[in-house]
Amino acid sequence: MKDPKKQYASLLLKWNQKSNKRIMPWKGEKDPYLIWLSEIILQQTRVEQGMPYFLNFKKNYPTVAKLALAKEDEVMKLWQGLGYYSRARNLHETAKNIQANYKGRFPETFIELKKLKGVGDYTASAIASFAFGEKKAVVDGNVIRVLARVFGIETAFDTTTGKKQFATLAEELIDEKEPGNYNQAIMDFGATVCTPKNPDCNNCPFNSFCIGFTKNRIDELPVRGKKIEIKERYFNYLVIKSSSQILIQKRTASDIWKNLYQLPVLETSKPLTKNFHADIAAFLGNKQFVITSYSKATVQMLTHRKIHFRFIDIEMKDFKKFSFKGTQKIKISDLNKFAFPKTIHLYLNEKFLF
Numbered sequence: 001m002k003d004p005k006k007q008y009a010s011l012l013l014k015w016n017q018k019s020n021k022r023i024m025p026w027k028g029e030k031d032p033y034l035i036w037l038s039e040i041i042l043q044q045t046r047v048e049q050g051m052p053y054f055l056n057f058k059k060n061y062p063t064v065a066k067l068a069l070a071k072e073d074e075v076m077k078l079w080q081g082l083g084y085y086s087r088a089r090n091l092h093e094t095a096k097n098i099q100a101n102y103k104g105r106f107p108e109t110f111i112e113l114k115k116l117k118g119v120g121d122y123t124a125s126a127i128a129s130f131a132f133g134e135k136k137a138v139v140d141g142n143v144i145r146v147l148a149r150v151f152g153i154e155t156a157f158d159t160t161t162g163k164k165q166f167a168t169l170a171e172e173l174i175d176e177k178e179p180g181n182y183n184q185a186i187m188d189f190g191a192t193v194c195t196p197k198n199p200d201c202n203n204c205p206f207n208s209f210c211i212g213f214t215k216n217r218i219d220e221l222p223v224r225g226k227k228i229e230i231k232e233r234y235f236n237y238l239v240i241k242s243s244s245q246i247l248i249q250k251r252t253a254s255d256i257w258k259n260l261y262q263l264p265v266l267e268t269s270k271p272l273t274k275n276f277h278a279d280i281a282a283f284l285g286n287k288q289f290v291i292t293s294y295s296k297a298t299v300q301m302l303t304h305r306k307i308h309f310r311f312i313d314i315e316m317k318d319f320k321k322f323s324f325k326g327t328q329k330i331k332i333s334d335l336n337k338f339a340f341p342k343t344i345h346l347y348l349n350e351k352f353l354f
């Protein structure tokens, strides 16, 4: 049999031409700004979820110059609900950097692109190959899955050795003449044919030599090394308001949701006990207040964290005079002007119908 590595790229490109039906608004795009935008939005995000965000960003900021001029709060507001908010902050910062230091033009090589904040190997390869035809292979979860199965790679992909091995193989396989099409094809192939569960092996161009398929090892490949540790955090949000105003604060620490807004939060390492009035009193500096109600705990899973939320309604004895470090009083009717993490947004939206 012919060396599978030698057939691989041409089989993939043939599949791309004949059978790839994936339509996406950024496909075939040559503008590095729009490629960059789509790649940043799609990191750790499903295409269906990212699509409306891409279209909205493109509409509001059609050029890198427009994005550079935007206010950070506006960018965060547009990003609201997409998660991994450092991507939005880096996006904005990099747009400003490109305007200020690159005369508004994207660098044109992988090496130069990698110098931009928030642009790693994957995004730099995508921009360099799609926009400028540079032969740089993308390597993401989809690509790793396909390569591990087709070539039977047993090295754990999340180890230093594994990362190197997959990157080297990807560079070896990429098509010389059509690096952009090749990269797009393998991304689409991994997302639509060689899926994590129930891959469509019967209609796969590699099924005559794919190790995963021919040796019945699909479920074992790719191999993960490290177990992901999940940290649990308990966020007890205090809803402190009058009939027309509410207290909010900006998250400024280097932590999840930096630069988004939230309600004043008492974070604990365990669920609150029955005596949580005392905990809140200590947190608020023993001001006079009553707890009028509290929500059930809800849970949001993030990649490495499990966040437990609870919302506690507080009535301050003297709301007018009450102030609390790092917070601001805003009109309840202005809540929709601020970007909140998803769970807080949903809660406030339901409570105040904004």
Ligand code: SF4
Pocket: 146, 149, 150, 193, 194, 195, 199, 200, 201, 202, 204, 205, 206, 207, 210, 211, 212, 213, 218
């Ligand atoms: S034969 Fe199956 S497991 Fe192998 S590459 Fe094709 S879809 Fe993936």
